[in-house]
Amino acid sequence: MDAYLWPLTTVIDDSGRLMIGGCDVVKLAHRYGTPLYLFDEATIRNACRNWRTALAAHYQGETAVHYASKALLNMALARLIADEGLGLDVVSGGELYVALRAGFPPQRIHMHGNAKTRTELEQALAAGIGQIIVDNLDELELLANLTAHRSSLQAVALRVAPDIATDTHAHIQTGHATSKFGLPLDALDAAAERLRIAPGLRLVGLHAHLGSQLFDVNPYTAEIDVLLDSAMLLRERHGLMIQEINAGGGMGIPYTADQHPLDFHTCAARLGEALTDGCRRRGFPLLRLVIEPGRSIIARAGVALYTIVATKVLPHTRFLHIDGGMGDNIRPALYGARYTAVLAERANAPVEEIVEIAGRYCESGDMLIRAIPLPRARVGDVLAVPVAGAYTLSMASTYNLTPRPAVVMVNDRSARLVQRRETYEDMVARDGGAS
Numbered sequence: 001m002d003a004y005l006w007p008l009t010t011v012i013d014d015s016g017r018l019m020i021g022g023c024d025v026v027k028l029a030h031r032y033g034t035p036l037y038l039f040d041e042a043t044i045r046n047a048c049r050n051w052r053t054a055l056a057a058h059y060q061g062e063t064a065v066h067y068a069s070k071a072l073l074n075m076a077l078a079r080l081i082a083d084e085g086l087g088l089d090v091v092s093g094g095e096l097y098v099a100l101r102a103g104f105p106p107q108r109i110h111m112h113g114n115a116k117t118r119t120e121l122e123q124a125l126a127a128g129i130g131q132i133i134v135d136n137l138d139e140l141e142l143l144a145n146l147t148a149h150r151s152s153l154q155a156v157a158l159r160v161a162p163d164i165a166t167d168t169h170a171h172i173q174t175g176h177a178t179s180k181f182g183l184p185l186d187a188l189d190a191a192a193e194r195l196r197i198a199p200g201l202r203l204v205g206l207h208a209h210l211g212s213q214l215f216d217v218n219p220y221t222a223e224i225d226v227l228l229d230s231a232m233l234l235r236e237r238h239g240l241m242i243q244e245i246n247a248g249g250g251m252g253i254p255y256t257a258d259q260h261p262l263d264f265h266t267c268a269a270r271l272g273e274a275l276t277d278g279c280r281r282r283g284f285p286l287l288r289l290v291i292e293p294g295r296s297i298i299a300r301a302g303v304a305l306y307t308i309v310a311t312k313v314l315p316h317t318r319f320l321h322i323d324g325g326m327g328d329n330i331r332p333a334l335y336g337a338r339y340t341a342v343l344a345e346r347a348n349a350p351v352e353e354i355v356e357i358a359g360r361y362c363e364s365g366d367m368l369i370r371a372i373p374l375p376r377a378r379v380g381d382v383l384a385v386p387v388a389g390a391y392t393l394s395m396a397s398t399y400n401l402t403p404r405p406a407v408v409m410v411n412d413r414s415a416r417l418v419q420r421r422e423t424y425e426d427m428v429a430r431d432g433g434a435s
């Protein structure tokens with residue numbers, strides 16, 4: 001078992017059973033049912049602290065870490081993130097609503113999105129969130145109008161498309177010039193002109209996000225240079241001086257044993273150096289450095305548990321049919337994402353066969369894991385899939401009208417249900433004439 005793929009508290013006990021947060025994983029699967037998503041609180045807190053301390057250690061200016069809540073958000077997680085002193089990025093009225101319901105301090109919330117609706121912008125303004133990150137000129141126009149007669153100023157940042165290539169799946173690249181996200185660099189003048197006559201807005205920063213699941217740090221340093229050049233343009237041509245550079249998220253996480261963790265200290269050090277040198281060269285004071293990790297905070301903390309409900313034998317392989325799949329984890333189908341797994345009751349038993357883990361949904365593409373070596377599995381066994389915390393539940397659907405899984409947080413030998421399993425009743429609750 002590759003330790004760096006599992007939550008920090010993972011151990012295999014003497015009888016070969018998987019234990020996380022001091023809890024017996026198979027017992028939790030039986031108590032709460034499967035599919036079940038387990039989250040290890042210690043691993044989440046550790047990731048938050050690692051990013052905060054690494055960034056502060058490698059940059060002498062002010063720093064802030066914002067958790068990108070699109071990776072996963074529920075009320076318990078919002079409280080934990082607040083407790084760890086991070087900020088929160090939201091990309092919708094829904095994420096903002098959950099954050100506020102959980103009591104997340106509005107001033108530490110940033111709102112993103114390439115298609116924020118008027119209602120969502122009004123919701124953000126009413127809540128008094130810390131920053132709206134403007135993605136295009138139409139949004140800027142709308143926001144300028146909405147804030148024109150307000151007594152307080154709304155802080156905004158401009159997101160630019162820095163035209164930087166990254167080595168990741170095409171669906172999760174965002175830094176290229178033809179991306180749907182961010183202002184083209186040549187639209188900065190127009191944005192600055194509009195900001196000049198927007199009495200309700202205050203420009204505080206520049207933002208870019210290159211893509212997700214990135215392991216190479218070089219594109220980030222190139223990005224910081226582009227953002228600083230843009231800051232220079234704003235200062236020289238428009239007399240606008242920003243205070244903050246936001247380098248976005250995207251730091252990669254290993255999912256399988258052939259991938260290796262990105263060293264967050266090296267990453268933070270390179271970001272810090274690039275911003276320190278870049279500010280110095282341009283005669284800027286040390287600007288505030290912000291990053292927005294999502295996956296690297298939550299992915300490793302999450303383990304998905306499934307029950308093997310049936311098998312199908314073919315001449316050279318077997319299908320193990322599980323009670324979840326693309327409804328709770330669309331990533332293999334959408335990005336060709338690869339995962340690993342163990343049998344939770346025999347976590348270190350020797351490999352006996354290569355099998356295919358088939359999801360329960362009525363699609364041939366619903367294969368959770370292809371060609372995975374496992375001990376001989378039986379119907380009723382619990383399969384545990386690590387690195388399942390990010391972009392799984394947050395992208396979950398009720399396809400085939402299958403209820404979405406429950407979420408349990410483990411810590412210090414205790415487990416608490418932080419989100420109950422969806423019920424059939426939930427699924428008709430929105431239907432007209434359901435009663």
Ligand code: LLP
Binds near residue numbers: 071213296
């Ligand atoms: N900031 C912005 C503006 C973003 O768009 C994203 C992710 C992040 C931060 C956080 O990126 P992270 O650190 O989590 O990589 N569903 C895909 C990932 C989509 C990422 C979207 N944006 C997946 O499952 O791989």
